[in-house]
Amino acid sequence: MLESAVIDQLKTIVGDGNVGDDDVTRLSYSYDATPQYQSLPDAVVKPRHTKEVQQIVRLCRTHHIPIVPRGAGTNLCAGTVPLEGGIVLLFDHMNQIIEVDEENVCARVQPGVNTQFFIEQMEERQLFYPPDPSSMKISTLGGNISECSGGLRGLKYGVTKDYVLGLEVVLANGDVLHTGGKLAKDVAGYDLTKLLVGSEGTLGIVTEATLKLLPLPETKRTMLAWFNTMEQAAQTVSDIIAQRMIPATLEFMDQRTIQAVEAYAKLGLPTDIGAVLLIEQDGAPAIVNRDIEKIRTICEQANAVSVQVAQNDEEGQRLTTARRSALTALSRLKPTTILEDATVPRSKLADMVRAINKIADKYDVQICTFGHAGDGNLHPTCVTDSRDEAEIHRVEQAFEDIFATALEMGGTITGEHGVGVVKSPYLEWKLGESGIAVMKSLKQALDPTGIMNPGKVFAKASRKRIVIGA
Numbered sequence: 001m002l003e004s005a006v007i008d009q010l011k012t013i014v015g016d017g018n019v020g021d022d023d024v025t026r027l028s029y030s031y032d033a034t035p036q037y038q039s040l041p042d043a044v045v046k047p048r049h050t051k052e053v054q055q056i057v058r059l060c061r062t063h064h065i066p067i068v069p070r071g072a073g074t075n076l077c078a079g080t081v082p083l084e085g086g087i088v089l090l091f092d093h094m095n096q097i098i099e100v101d102e103e104n105v106c107a108r109v110q111p112g113v114n115t116q117f118f119i120e121q122m123e124e125r126q127l128f129y130p131p132d133p134s135s136m137k138i139s140t141l142g143g144n145i146s147e148c149s150g151g152l153r154g155l156k157y158g159v160t161k162d163y164v165l166g167l168e169v170v171l172a173n174g175d176v177l178h179t180g181g182k183l184a185k186d187v188a189g190y191d192l193t194k195l196l197v198g199s200e201g202t203l204g205i206v207t208e209a210t211l212k213l214l215p216l217p218e219t220k221r222t223m224l225a226w227f228n229t230m231e232q233a234a235q236t237v238s239d240i241i242a243q244r245m246i247p248a249t250l251e252f253m254d255q256r257t258i259q260a261v262e263a264y265a266k267l268g269l270p271t272d273i274g275a276v277l278l279i280e281q282d283g284a285p286a287i288v289n290r291d292i293e294k295i296r297t298i299c300e301q302a303n304a305v306s307v308q309v310a311q312n313d314e315e316g317q318r319l320t321t322a323r324r325s326a327l328t329a330l331s332r333l334k335p336t337t338i339l340e341d342a343t344v345p346r347s348k349l350a351d352m353v354r355a356i357n358k359i360a361d362k363y364d365v366q367i368c369t370f371g372h373a374g375d376g377n378l379h380p381t382c383v384t385d386s387r388d389e390a391e392i393h394r395v396e397q398a399f400e401d402i403f404a405t406a407l408e409m410g411g412t413i414t415g416e417h418g419v420g421v422v423k424s425p426y427l428e429w430k431l432g433e434s435g436i437a438v439m440k441s442l443k444q445a446l447d448p449t450g451i452m453n454p455g456k457v458f459a460k461a462s463r464k465r466i467v468i469g470a
């Protein structure tokens, strides 16, 4: 527990109503969207501006109090679980779009801005902010930046780091660091902006960001293509890209996921089919129509069982619903849903889905897979019950095998959800000893007392990876 003098000082900084240390508040911020992780903070604090964040950080540094910055808590790596207590920092008051600069095509925002609200506000001005994590109805820009989130438009438009031009960050010593800015070109010194994007609250607190915008695409069209096998769907993904087509969205669901979605959403989806691709193209109408027709032909040549092109926006929305409701549908099957995000080179998509299914059978657990086919970013999702200890142990073993398999295929342990606590034991598998050493030296330089989101990214012990030779 924090000493009452510290609570009083926090209240002096942000005002009485912006510090909560009662049991209900602490319990409410003891977990996030990650199943099976929970730990109570000592207090929850809502600063109103950067100066208050600075004062809070200085106070915490003096008293060695951990600080866990938290957006909407939708992360799936236990990134906002206060493992070592301390304070959870909320940005409810720092939720303004400070400026939309149409000449420089960028916006300055505070971290607490809701992602979907921001996208909609930009669209009203015919501007486009592409990063669209499926959690965007709830997530915040600060959380997106700190996780470097991706989304359904990642194939064509990239991920959050591709849209962060500059940051204002409060460092662990209370100093304010400004990186980048509105410039389209700026190579002065190390790229500190890129270092901080995706740093998961472990290097500093984002208090403002300058985000790059694009002109809003004139139009968008959507289609679904059904395949008997995952191999055919994966081959089609390669064929589309080999023919120099880069769709805005290229998503897939495997048979197990289609069945769950149909049971939930009753969209009339064929449940005996092996895989479905959701494809969208955006841009000028003539180009979109041309691309959609070309993609339709590629799908048909790849033996698609059927191809369904939406005739209008409303129908497009209906088709997209199938993919967007995947997680909701799966979460109805059992009490606990564990959503992961192993990523492989695109060409290995079918191999990876096959490997995941084999691993699920080996450990006798139920895993459905969907995700961003165009990015090779799979979301193997295990429906289980956290009260069943034996099954949870098998689930953990299955995911360990899945991460190892992804790495063997030249992939990574996370494509967009971050490391947090969940992936930390596997990070060394990906980065090697020297990678971890470089990261630790950066952490030491920026946060020598270790108050910034402790226990995240760096594991107490890395998992031993046992490679059995042939």
Ligand SMILES: Cc1cc2nc3c(=O)[nH]c(=O)nc-3n(C[C@H](O)[C@H](O)[C@H](O)COP(=O)(O)OP(=O)(O)OC[C@H]3O[C@@H](n4cnc5c(N)ncnc54)[C@H](O)[C@@H]3O)c2cc1C
Pocket (backbone or CB within 6 Å): 032, 033, 068, 069, 070, 071, 072, 073, 074, 075, 076, 079, 080, 091, 111, 132, 133, 134, 135, 138, 139, 140, 141, 142, 143, 144, 145, 146, 147, 148, 149, 150, 151, 152, 200, 201, 202, 204, 205, 206, 207, 327, 416, 417, 453
């Ligand atoms: C249903 C569902 C769908 C999802 N779909 C996607 C998806 O398509 N793509 C994807 O990439 N992710 C997805 N996610 C994961 C998650 O939504 C994203 O990682 C999102 O960016 C988190 O935003 P948030 O505001 O909830 O951040 P939080 O979960 O609150 O925080 C995330 C991390 O950022 C840090 N942080 C938050 N604010 C700040 C700040 N101001 N300064 C410094 N650090 C900060 C936190 O400490 C934490 O480490 C999904 C999650 C769910 C539940």
